[in-house]
Amino acid sequence: MFSAYNYPSSSSSVEFYRGPVLRSLSDNLSEYFEDALIVTQKNGEKAGLIVAIGEAAKVAKELKLDLSALKKNMDLLMPAFFDTHFHWVQDDVRQMPKVSLIEWLERYTFPEEAKYSDHKFSSVKAKRFWKRILSVGTIGGLCYSSIHEVALKEAFKYAPEDFNIGNVLMTMNCPEDIRQSPQRACASVDNCAKRYKSRYVCSPRFAPTTCPEAMQASALAAARHDCFQQTHLGETKNEIQWVLEIYAKIKGFEGVKTYTEIYERVKMLGPKTIFGHCIYLAESEWKLLADSGSRIASCPSSNAPVDQLGIGSGLFDFEKAESMGVPWALASDIGGGPFLSMFDVMRSFVLQNREIGRHSATFTKALHRTTFKGAELMDLSADRGMLEVGYYLDAIRVPMPPGLPARANGEMALEALIRLMPNRESSDTFVNETIIRGKSCFNKEAVV
Incomplete structure (x- = not known):
């Protein structure tokens, strides 16, 4: 669900991530969005801070964005x-x-x-x-x-x-x-x-x-x-x-x-x-x-x-x-x-x-x-460790499990993700990209 936040009004001051998202909210609740939109601050000491997250259509409507102008990523984004x-x-x-x-x-x-x-x-x-x-x-x-x-x-x-x-x-x-x-x-x-x-x-x-x-x-x-x-x-x-x-x-x-x-x-x-x-x-x-x-x-x-x-x-x-x-x-x-x-x-x-x-x-x-x-x-949880408004975008991009229903819950998405790995060894090479505070610090496609 979209959470209200005093987000910057100028789109030049924010960055957008659109695509499937899996997030953890508690021991008993994880959420899967087939099409989510994450908005983060782009510049300054709060660069990478999430100012909006939720179903793409709802977030776009709230922020008066043209959703068709935002390219949808095919991989799954989840917390690092x-x-x-x-x-x-x-x-x-x-x-x-x-x-x-x-x-x-x-x-x-x-x-x-x-x-x-x-x-x-x-x-x-x-x-x-x-x-x-x-x-x-x-x-x-x-x-x-x-x-x-x-x-x-x-x-x-x-x-x-x-x-x-x-x-x-x-x-x-x-x-x-x-x-x-x-x-x-x-x-x-x-x-x-x-x-x-x-x-x-x-x-x-x-x-x-x-x-x-x-x-x-x-x-x-x-x-x-x-x-x-x-x-x-x-x-x-x-x-x-x-x-x-x-x-x-x-x-x-x-x-x-x-x-x-x-x-x-x-x-x-x-x-x-x-x-x-x-x-x-x-x-x-x-x-x-x-x-x-x-x-x-x-x-x-x-x-x-x-x-x-x-x-x-x-x-x-x-x-x-x-x-x-x-x-x-x-x-x-x-x-x-x-x-x-x-x-x-x-x-x-x-x-x-x-x-x-x-x-x-x-x-x-x-x-x-x-x-x-x-x-x-580690006493970092005031603004780290969760894909939620007020937290920094610390995330990983992983392969999207094929055939996952659009209305799947978080547990279903996680089980499908684990099953996608053919063996335990493959877990060490499963991540396509690692993002810290909104900035990419590892990208498999860029590794020669």
Whole structure:
């Protein structure tokens, strides 16, 4: 439906997009327009801001436009993605054999991350990766780098501005070539937070590999420089057993009963902390997350069974998170996740939940949790993450599913879109164009 707005009166100050549009409005509502018209501001600091959107005929009538003069695009336009948990330095190990989390980390991931100590290697990889992420329609997110500040510098050099990134802190129980001393880790997180400010994410890898001193330094740096924090929590049962065994021997933590309690003691809980996974949590842990305002990034394609190219961790209980009032969004978690595309994440989320009879996991919900809710997790949702008046035009152009009825609802359109991909691999090459704030930043037709 068309929403009223104080739109500019001169057509030279606006831009128009006409064609099929699919948008997300909530967990329970997505809309499909067979012929929509989007009007955005063209110039100035508000360039790309949506001032009108809805059925083309209605919008044109309201604005007194000659609709016949506006060419209709044949592709489908839909909101661009936000990925709230991924490791850019693991792009080359996404599809390495996965038997268990710890085995996969030790055999493939840690050796791969060690390569990022080299400036030239990091630069080549960063230039390629940050182009590629735009090509799958992801325009913002929260990202882990390796321990190396040189790799972090290269990531910030090439990453679009709505990606926040942090170098992981690792001080124990990991290979020597990717291990920091506690003093080095504490200095690194403080220096990087000063240098990159709010785009930096203080990132203790997780409690088994990061000493309490470094996690406390991370929490202090985040508070001092208004940064997000991110880490991992409750991904596998073996991980939980391992971390509790480790901390039972650390002074001041002998009485710890849960994984989350460790993060509470080092002051990491809070509304600007995003915990990855959170599959296995006790009731007391859910309460700690809820009471502190902490947030969750759920990674279904990474946590999926091994025969689905995941690590086999289990399935996040999003209904429990919602009942406790804990904010959450979907994420790819590459390289645990096998594909960078959030289309694959959406598919995995819906299919895994359907298998256990959790039918509230719809494609409509998946779209909302990879767009608006991802932006919301990053405190960007005031004007990002939704195709609606007052929001910026952050969108992707994808192939139009053939034979889709003009009066199809949003869920039908989404299912048809997912079915259009012949296999999971094709999700990484499905997007024809990516648009940020009304400006094209990737166009498949322009790629030589």
